[in-house]
Amino acid sequence: MKITFIEPSPTEANVYSKLHMPLLGPVYLGTILKNRGHNVQIINENIYKPDYSELEADLIGISIMTSTSKRGYAIARQFPRDKVIMGGVHATILPEEALRFARQVITGEAEELIADVVEGRRKEPIVQGHAVQNLDTLPEPDFSLVNGYKFPAMVMPISTSRGCPFNCSFCSVTKIFGRQYRFRSAQSVVKELASRNARAFFFCDDNFTAHPKRTRELLGLMLKNKISHWTAQVRCDVTKDDSLLAMMVKAGCRTVCVGFESINAKTLRAFDKKQTIEDIITAIKSFRKKKIKIHGMFVLGADQDNTQTIWDTLKFAIKQKIDTLQMTVLTPFPGTKVHDDLEKEKRIFSRDWSLYDGQHVVFKPKLLSAKELQLNVLRAYLKFYSLSNSLFLLLKLRISNAFFRLMGYGIVKKWVAHNRSMHWLLHVQ
Ligand code: B12
Ligand code: SF4
Missing domain, CATH: 3.40.50.280 (Cobalamin-binding domain)
Incomplete structure (x- = not known):
């Protein structure tokens, strides 16, 4: 067929x-x-x-x-x-x-x-469908089927686990993959990594280190096989285990994507993130000490956030020298608790799914207007990814950081141009 x-x-x-x-x-x-x-x-x-x-x-x-x-x-x-x-x-x-x-x-x-x-x-x-219990039974994904996919790939995705034991209120993951953490054997992962024609890898796992024993085993085998240049999504708690972090660096981890989510303690609690601001600060220190780059991910617009929270988040990211910053606006993805709560309160004003990308406000926030949330997040983004910041980093010879800031500048500018009219917000206050 x-x-x-x-x-x-x-x-x-x-x-x-x-x-x-x-x-x-x-x-x-x-x-x-x-x-x-x-x-x-x-x-x-x-x-x-x-x-x-x-x-x-x-x-x-x-x-x-x-x-x-x-x-x-x-x-x-x-x-x-x-x-x-x-x-x-x-x-x-x-x-x-x-x-x-x-x-x-x-x-x-x-x-x-x-x-x-x-x-x-x-x-x-x-x-x-059912959750695949033994992930080693799956074949190695064949990327040659993807029309126009170029090799060597700049960044190739690989999945080594499914599910996440946590259940944050804004996240879709556990609704799809469940809370039971299932993972592949180290041998099958390394076999796949070794066979790839890629410059770098992105571990798609939502929580790469949820099971430290298996992560250690995997990292050990990656080290033996000289796999390097990879990025993974982790929680702050990984830094509580210094030897695991050291092993990640040795085994080629260059960047971590970390769901910091908020610097507002009340918001962290409302998200059920099971993480404190102290955890975030300690984690950043540990990553920096190990020279792992940090892609910091924040969610703005919870019921406990106001305009100041957005600017405090920016200040925090700059002060803590986070390498790249992702500030998404809270998005009520169907199936999540955030969605159900906002729906009950009749605060969702757009069902245009194309706007559900973390960049468009589609609900009425509590402590600021939808427009204020939208504009302030955009302005904060533009400040972080400004030309002057890129130049400053360049002069300090932080070349790759300067490059990413410049890239971010181009992307955010394009986004602003595309959405200049804020058309979806015109009828809400
Ligand atoms: C890698 C990744 C990315 C990458 C690349 C994604 C891409 N190509 O779009 C990047 C970083 C670019 C990215 C971006 C975004 N992402 Co993303 N991403 C992921 C992540 C971590 C892994 C995806 C993956 O490969 N999963 C593994 C495979 C096996 O799962 P799968 O693709 O879903 O496929 C299975 C089933 O869904 C089903 N299935 C899938 N397709 C089909 C098709 C048919 C015909 C059938 C029958 C079945 C079927 O069978 C598959 C095998 O079991 C997921 C989380 C996750 N665990 O999936 C989030 C996830 C998909 N992303 C998410 C979000 C929100 C985003 C962003 C909006 C960012 C943001 N602001 O948060 C953007 C939007 C990008 C866009 N395309 O518009 C949400 C989506 C929520 C939702 N309701 O849509 C997820 C679930 C994460 C989360 N925390 O909630 N993402
Ligand atoms: S946000 Fe991260 S830790 Fe929380 S449920 Fe989703 S994948 Fe798990």
């Missing part, structure tokens, strides 16, 4: 528009189907956008997250409904909505069911 998977691009310009890193879901599913003899290609619209009227396929599989669902539905409309199946984070949470555009939807993890659905053995409209 001729099968095309599509990962739609976001419709709104955002800071990730140019990051050519495919979601792993379609690559895993495509690889499974290719191994069963199907003719598979994967279109990642950030890399290549074809003319769909010329696309020949027996089946189209569309992968949607919330921000790309509107585009995903528009693509689906270009094909007969009985040729389209859908899955991904957004389809998992709102399967009935996705089903309006597809003959079938698979919710959750789809590897164990995809062949049955594609080959017609499972016919129900909404098929419930």
Whole structure:
């Protein structure tokens, strides 16, 4: 069978528009189907956008997250409904909505069911996927299926675990992958890493160090196999284990993406983040001591945040010398507690999913207006990624930091230009 998977691009310009890193879901599913003899290609619209009227396929599989669902539905409309199946984070949470555009939807993890659905053995409209218990049974994702994907890849994604034991109120992860932390064997991960043609790796795991014993084992094997240049998503608590941190550095960790989320203690509690401001400060010190670069991620706009919180966050990031800063506005992703609470209070004013990308305010905040939240986060971003800051870093010979600041400057400027009218905010105060 001729099968095309599509990962739609976001419709709104955002800071990730140019990051050519495919979601792993379609690559895993495509690889499974290719191994069963199907003719598979994967279109990642950030890399290549074809003319769909010329696309020949027996089946189209569309992968949607919330921000790309509107585009995903528009693509689906270009094909007969009985040729389209859908899955991904957004389809998992709102399967009935996705089903309006597809003959079938698979919710959750789809590897164990995809062949049955594609080959017609499972016919129900909404098929419930199951969490893969033994991740070592999955094939190595075949990136050659991704149309236009260039090798050596600048940054190649790899997943070594699924699920997260925490349950932060704004996060979608546990709704899709559950709280049970499942992980691959060190051998299978290193075999995959060693076979790749990539300049660097991004561990897609939501919480790379949730099980320190397994992380140690993995790092040990990576060290032996001389794997280097990688980034992972971690929580502050990783720094409580100094020897694990030291091992990460030795095994090639260059940057960590850390969910600091807030410098407002009340917000951290409301998010159920199980982390304090002291934890954040201690963690930053430890990362810096080990010379690991920090991509600091913050969420602004909780009920406990006001305009000052935004500027305090910026000051904090500058004072603590965070290398790159991500300030997203709180986004009520369907399925999360934040969504349910705001929905109950009738404070969500936009259901345009393309705006659910962490950059557009879609709800009425409590202590400031939607417009104030939007504008102040943007202004703070522009301050962090300003030309003068880049120049300053350049003069101090912090070349890579200067480069990233400059890149950030270009991205934020583009975003501002694209959204200058703030059209979605015009009718709210
Ligand atoms: C890597 C990653 C990124 C990368 C690349 C993503 C990309 N190409 O868009 C970067 C850093 C760029 C990124 C950016 C963003 N991300 Co992101 N990202 C991830 C992360 C960590 C891993 C994705 C992954 O590969 N997962 C592993 C694979 C196996 O899972 P999967 O792709 O979902 O596939 C499985 C199922 O969903 C299903 N499936 C998937 N597709 C299909 C298709 C069909 C036909 C079928 C049947 C089934 C099916 O089967 C698959 C196998 O089991 C996830 C978290 C996570 N654990 O998934 C967040 C996640 C997807 N991101 C998220 C968000 C919010 C964002 C941003 C908006 C950033 C932000 N401000 O927070 C942007 C938006 C980007 C965009 N495209 O618009 C949220 C999405 C929430 C939502 N409801 O949409 C997640 C879940 C994280 C979270 N904490 O909640 N992200
Ligand atoms: S934000 Fe991070 S720690 Fe919290 S539930 Fe999501 S993945 Fe886990």
